[in-house]
Amino acid sequence: MGVTIPQGSAEAVIVTSGLTKQFGRRTAVAGVDLEVPAGTAFGFLGPNGAGKTTLIRMLLGLLRSTSGEMRLLGLEVPALRAEALQRVGAVVEEPRFHGHLTGRENLRCAAAVRGHETYAQIEPALRRVGLTDRGDDRVKDYSMGMRQRLGLARCLLSDPALLILDEPMNGLDPAGILETRRLIREFVDEGRTVFLSSHLLDEVERTCDQVAIIDRGQVVIQGTIADIAAGHDPVVVIGCDRTEQAAELLHGDSRVTEIANGETGELRVRLAPNEHPGSVAAALNRALVEAGFAVNRLEPSRVSLEERFLEITSRLGDEE
């Protein structure tokens, strides 16, 4: 299967501007500005109820937006929705099928709606997700992992430039997660864009190039994972004896903003935003040794996406 990318790999395949959805008095999505570059695996993160699925449903025309603008593959939606969605494959929430039909028959029904030419994609799609041998089994006998893979196969019928996958790792065992992650990276390598909504931060960190974090209906940060993690204040992890006294000593250093106890007894020393953790770590080590502490561990801490995510979303919560 080949794929045609909208002019220029840097072009955004999803653009939203001020996108808002209200259910009565409750605002599920509040003025979201989002830009998803072509040819990337883009993680769309947020806690449960943050507005991820609502935004996806608006993009796909399953829900009407209250206000705002959307473009898919350079085409305005909902005005040019039909044209745009011809090149989009999507799995929204749990993939659903007619349980009494076989996997192959379900794909035939989906292909019928897509257009006659997509029948030719049924077998390659089944082969791609490893369901050729189970294609004639009824879907009600499929495991969750097989349904997820069949959902991906259904996406592939349209030879999509953009795949929108809502929680594709849900219910998968470790092997299934590994397989899905491999497929997603393959799709990106072929030049497709994968928009992946999830609350599994570790998976997104392993799979995606860029992320946006949504909380309470608002996109609070967007960028590469490295950039987002870099936005965190630098942290140095220090292991030594007499940690309480060591913490008192380090509190006197103007470059230190906060000291917390780690899970295994180490000190997690947060530095001022502009400090370089390497050089400060050397100075802190010197101070501790000169004061008679036995330092056994000293390393700048790499902030995970999960820590950053929790920091951002809990900070928002604190403001209310």
Added chain:
Amino acid sequence: MTTLRDMVVAELLKLRKRRGLFWWSVVLVVGSVIVIEVAVQIVHIFDSADHGPAGGTPNFAGTMSGLSAFSGLTAVLIGTTAGSGDVSAGVFRDLVSTGRSRLALFAVRLPGSIAMFVPLLVIAYLIAVSACYGLAGNQATPSARLTIHFGVWLLIGRVFDLCLAVGLAALIGARGIAIGVLLAWQLAVGPILASITFFGVFRELVPAAASDRLRPVVDNNAHLTPMSIAAALLVLAVWAAAMLAAGAWRTATQDA
């Protein structure tokens, strides 16, 4: 056109592969006629003095009435399944997210259900006609015109039932409730309203009265109302169109 044809074939596939629905449809439509004919013939064999053979005009009219009732029930089962199948299976949102028009998704449900139902009705009808002539014995047989009239009456009535079922199930979004409402309407409310003379000419607006007006008259059985055939057809068409329009509106506007 190719895509619409493919979509109708897909609708037929979804219905045909529901084993319970398919075999109950066969039993109710085809099986009911066979049971009626065999039962009457057995009674005739064991008591030919009091009971005539299974064929002939009066028995044919009776078989057609039985087939009308059982096939009406079957049309409701098939139509409601077609009308609500995608939504209840949860695949409606996946179909909408292909970009295909929601109206197109709705529009193929009726042809799909007709494609499933009408062949069964035709088989049952042909069995009844064969029995009518083949087992007539010394009884009078219906004219070709009367035979065809019964067939057309059955076809119009059942396609009308399918229209109501597809439209109502799509409107409600729940098959069970739609079946209950339609059966109550078909078996009780409609016939009762049509037979209450107090309502006068307004009875002609009830589908049961219109359908009754289209039924061939055998043995001077009177119709419920004296409305014209054109008026009866118009009443059925308006009801069918209204229910389909309601279903289409719901399909086009509901959150997927």
